[in-house]
Amino acid sequence: MQRRPPSGPDDGCIMPANADQADFDDDGFGDACDDDIDDDGVLNDSDSCDFTPIGATVQPDGTLRSDADGDCDVDLFDFGILQHEFTGPVHP
Numbered sequence: 001m002q003r004r005p006p007s008g009p010d011d012g013c014i015m016p017a018n019a020d021q022a023d024f025d026d027d028g029f030g031d032a033c034d035d036d037i038d039d040d041g042v043l044n045d046s047d048s049c050d051f052t053p054i055g056a057t058v059q060p061d062g063t064l065r066s067d068a069d070g071d072c073d074v075d076l077f078d079f080g081i082l083q084h085e086f087t088g089p090v091h092p
Helices: 076-087
Strands: 013-015
């Protein structure tokens, strides 16, 4: 992908077009030409989770360490999985 330093309202993309000027990680390079769309240090081609929260600690493959079910989101379902691992099944 071709990139150039951003300037003004330009998103830094030469090609491909980035009509809506989307820039998830706010690094000045439009998502269409950003090699690391979420700025987690894992290039998009190797990133299992393209849109991890900015500043989150990720594994070498781009997944979140606490994402037990692999859906690229840390939520109560992940907490339930971890709880089960440490304490066994929850009985109502």
